[in-house]
Every structure is written in structure tokens, then in C-alpha cells.
Amino acid sequence: WPEYLAADTRLAFGTDTPTAPYAPLPNMYIAATRRSASVPSATPLRPDFALPLGESIGHATRDSAWACFEDSRRGMIQVGLTADFIVVDRNVLERPVDELLEARVVRTVVAGDTVYLAEPAATD
Numbered sequence: 001w002p003e004y005l006a007a008d009t010r011l012a013f014g015t016d017t018p019t020a021p022y023a024p025l026p027n028m029y030i031a032a033t034r035r036s037a038s039v040p041s042a043t044p045l046r047p048d049f050a051l052p053l054g055e056s057i058g059h060a061t062r063d064s065a066w067a068c069f070e071d072s073r074r075g076m077i078q079v080g081l082t083a084d085f086i087v088v089d090r091n092v093l094e095r096p097v098d099e100l101l102e103a104r105v106v107r108t109v110v111a112g113d114t115v116y117l118a119e120p121a122a123t124d
Contacts, residue, residue: 002048010059011063012059012068013031014060024086025088025101025103026100026101027060028057028092031051032051032052032053032100033050061075062076063075082112083111083112084109085108086107086108087105087106087109088104088105090103
């Protein structure tokens with residue numbers, strides 16, 4: 001991936017390959033660490049291909065929208081674009097990347113409408 005980026009190539013990350021989990025948060029973990037989301041203690045595959053989490057999110061959103069010719073409609077939080085996003089229970093950009101495997105989606109918004117709202121987490 002770093003070689004592609006050095007050549008100004010876009011990376012369109014997705015969750016539709018049968019060789020990886022479909023859930024986006026574990027896929028972001030894999031992109032940022034090159035470790036298995038199922039067995040995090042396993043030796044990473046090509047750790048030199050790991051990308052910072054913020055860049056990985058951009059490839060999964062902005063660049064994937066571009067690859068589908070949808071970048072004029074979605075892929076970024078910007079005035080005039082369709083509001084599609086999730087809210088997680090922690091700031092994953094400021095926490096250890098391993099927490100992606102524990103993070104929980106608490107809200108999903110599609111086209112500006114909340115389509116999923118998690119029940120409040122139980123407290124001790």
C-alpha cells in the first residue's frame with residue numbers, strides 16, 4: 001500500500017471480500033496493524049503495509065466513494081453530501097488501535113436519518 005500511495009494511487013478499502021471479516025471496525029484494525037482481528041496475537045502479515053488509522057478510514061470512505069463514482073454524493077462529511085456515518089462508543093483516533101476490537105457502534109446514520117441507535121450500555 002505505501003508503494004501505491006507514493007505513486008498517487010487511491011486505495012478503496014471495502015468489507016466485501018470473503019477473506020476478511022465484513023465488519024468495518026475489525027477491518028480498520030487490520031489495515032492499521034496488519035494483524036488478524038480474530039487472533040490479534042498472531043504475527044502480522046506485511047506490517048510494512050500498515051497505515052495510520054485516520055488514513056485507513058479515508059480509504060474506506062472517501063476513496064471507496066470515488067471508486068464507485070459516488071464521491072460527488074458521499075464519502076465525506078461535507079455540506080451538500082449525503083450524511084452517512086457511524087458513531088462509536090469511544091474516540092478510536094485517540095485511543096490505542098487495539099480498542100477497535102472492543103469498540104461498539106452506538107449510532108448509524110444513512111442519508112441524514114438515524115437507522116440504528118444502540119441501547120445504552122449497562123453500568124456497574
